Amino acid sequence: MGLEEQLQEGEPALMASKPAPHVRDDYRHFRGITTRWMDNDVYRHVNNVHYYSFFDTAVNEYLMREGVLTLDSEAVCLVVETGCQYFSPLAFPDVVHCGLRVAHIGNSSVRFEIGIFRNDERNAAAQGHFVHVCCDRATQRPQPFPAAMRAALEKLKP
Numbered sequence: 212m213g214l215e216e217q218l219q220e221g222e223p224a225l226m227a228s229k230p231a232p233h234v235r236d237d238y239r240h241f242r243g244i245t246t247r248w249m250d251n252d253v254y255r256h257v258n259n260v261h262y263y264s265f266f267d268t269a270v271n272e273y274l275m276r277e278g279v280l281t282l283d284s285e286a287v288c289l290v291v292e293t294g295c296q297y298f299s300p301l302a303f304p305d306v307v308h309c310g311l312r313v314a315h316i317g318n319s320s321v322r323f324e325i326g327i328f329r330n331d332e333r334n335a336a337a338q339g340h341f342v343h344v345c346c347d348r349a350t351q352r353p354q355p356f357p358a359a360m361r362a363a364l365e366k367l368k369p
Contacts, residue, residue, distance in 0.1 A: 238310025256300035269309035288343035295339030
């Protein structure tokens with residue numbers, strides 16, 4: 212049975228509710244990234260693996276710009292969960308605008324939400340999340356966020 216037939220028959224796995232695309236106003240910080248020729252795949256759009264690179268770049272660029280992530284920081288944030296929903300394709304030579312916000316901050320974890328916007332479009336082409344856990348670099352064991360890092364994360368809350 213093909214996808215179209217499954218949709219017509221209301222196959223439960225395919226009928227799960229999909230969230231609506233976010234809009235630019237939903238995000239507090241933006242990072243522009245130029246797509247590259249090599250990002251396109253045989254389907255003539257940016258391959259899904261690159262979206263996670265966009266997420267990682269947006270989050271880490273913000274933390275570095277805020278001065279709370281350096282190559283020798285005692286505290287590091289490790290990714291423990293990711294997810295992404297896709298709405299419309301990107302392709303070279305599009306410019307990707309990554310919107311960044313924080314949905315939740317715990318004692319040692321944070322949920323970043325990232326919207327991927329194509330060129331100047333208002334609606335997200337994709338949106339997803341990263342959950343990071345703050346850890347001691349040497350032991351890689353969870354630790355509370357340092358005060359400066361928590362302050363930088365708070366700026367991204369809606």
